[in-house]
Amino acid sequence: MVAVRDTAISQLRRGVLEFCVLALLLDTERYGFELVRALADADGLVTTEGTLYPLLGRLRREGVVETTWRESPSGPPRRYYRLTPAGRAALGAFVVEWTRFRATVDALLETGAPR
């Protein structure tokens, strides 16, 4: 039963992760390391930081984020990520769905019956 719960939570986490990336980019652009550390520091969201880089690559290929290389004050150039209009739209749609989903689940968990 514990294993089933772990799987469910990790699937849930995987499902929302890309929207958390988009949310972090809503007002500002960020470079990979900065994004990854921000996500990793959020409690319970990410277990291995390295697996976020493939996700960033996929979001770029899907056109929801775009990237620019910039020189870094120290070390190698940094790849900066920012939202595209498609990304902004995807995030907006997710926020609506998530708010409804969260309210429904919370209500079920708290009262044992749907609102």
Added chain:
Amino acid sequence: MSTDTLHPLAAEYLNRLRRAGRGLPRGRLKELIAEIEGHLSEAISPESSDAEALTVLDRLGEPEEIIEAEQPQAVAPRDRRGTHEWAAIVLLLFGGFFFGFGWLVGVILLWSSRAWTTSDKWIGTLIIPGGLATLLIALLPLGSSETCTGGPPGAPERCTGGPSTGHDILSIVIIAILVLAPIFTAVYLARRAE
């Protein structure tokens, strides 16, 4: 950016990532390596202690996990040292004793495995063709070149055409190379396919 400016543990991690990602399309792997290399140089300085470096690497996760997240079917481990690879290594070493045929099968298995890079495969093929069996072929002329004739009673036997001291050293060196080189290659291939 050169890996010279990375902490040694970070450089080793990147090499593991490169090896694990051999199944990925070249462009994707290059992009991923650049990102992870950037992460490592941000998080670990060349002067960091090993403990600090290991903490960062632990947070990053195993290279295989990262490759699997990039493209689940591209993970190299599934094609690592299995029966196929062991068969290739054993046949490259001993297959020559079966009329050379076994060695050829070893070469085919070597080139058909995705556990090795192209340069590994060339090393496996060229050092040394025929494997240990080549030693036998090399030893044949040495054994047959000496002819001895009996002298008068009491006199020592006289031999001609036998190897001189210079030849002896050369022969020992050649034999050592023919024995050791295929063994080193087998060990190298086994380690590279880990």
